[in-house]
């Protein structure tokens with residue numbers, strides 16, 4: 161099968177649904193074999209349900225129907241031993257990992273004075289430690305091949321701060337720091353490392369979080385102004401961006417066209433953070 165990623169292997173974390181699913185399908189459509197990961201179990205103190213096993217398996221079937229290989233792996237990216245086993249299984253099956261998309265993410269809402277230690281740890285561990293662990297265990301195989309692409313899914317919350325989301329904001333700022341350091345450590349091996357910072361994207365999770373915290377989006381909009389420079393964004397139920405808007409940038413960063421782009425954070429937010 162031809163395509164920009166023919167012969168490549170991509171690992172996408174948090175792929176059972178939402179943007180991760182979209183990225184995985186995007187890589188498969190363009191010829192990559194894809195390792196799709198999700199936690200597929202409930203995480204204590206997470207305000208919404210996590211991706212499910214049947215969603216991950218259905219995605220694997222959809223990918224295989226495109227004529228490429230799919231390997232679903234259930235693992236919690238915040239647990240070192242599970243990440244190590246996942247990477248070993250992926251390399252034993254496909255022989256290599258060329259592209260890693262650290263997409264798995266989680267959020268909740270509480271002001272710092274009301275935030276439990278458990279809630280802080282949950283968000284930092286999945287969003288930031290998870291990307292550290294996946295990079296740590298995948299990078300040695302990329303180093304061996306003198307080739308790799310690591311793409312960390314940060315957020316506009318990696319650039320600005322929203323009240324009620326200190327843990328999430330710290331994790332997404334931290335991801336940009338991790339990106340900069342990894343880019344320097346891995347450039348000698350022709351591995352690029354970049355972050356992508358989406359604004360609000362209308363995934364099912366976005367709507368679940370909106371329901372879990374009624375009025376939160378409106379409150380933030382009041383504090384920060386509209387989320388986009390484009391018209392029609394005042395409807396909180398329907399964010400401007402779709403998963404494919406982010407997938408397009410993720411695929412481009414993973415492509416040869418972006419071979420000398422490293423250590424950057426690319427913002428896809430309809431202009432929100434320009435204000």
Ligand SMILES: NC(=O)c1ccc[n+]([C@@H]2O[C@H](COP(=O)([O-])OP(=O)(O)OC[C@H]3O[C@@H](n4cnc5c(N)ncnc54)[C@H](O)[C@@H]3O)[C@@H](O)[C@H]2O)c1
Nearest residue numbers: 174178179199210211236237263264265315360361363365
């Ligand atoms: N939706 C948005 O508006 C938005 C905006 C900016 C950034 N982001 C980021 O984009 C990424 C994807 O967001 P989404 O809207 O598609 O969310 P989502 O909840 O639909 O997808 C995230 C997936 O990650 C999985 N996951 C959670 N914890 C995990 C763990 N420990 N190990 C493995 N998988 C785990 C979940 O089960 C879920 O399937 C996240 O990192 C999120 O923070 C989202």
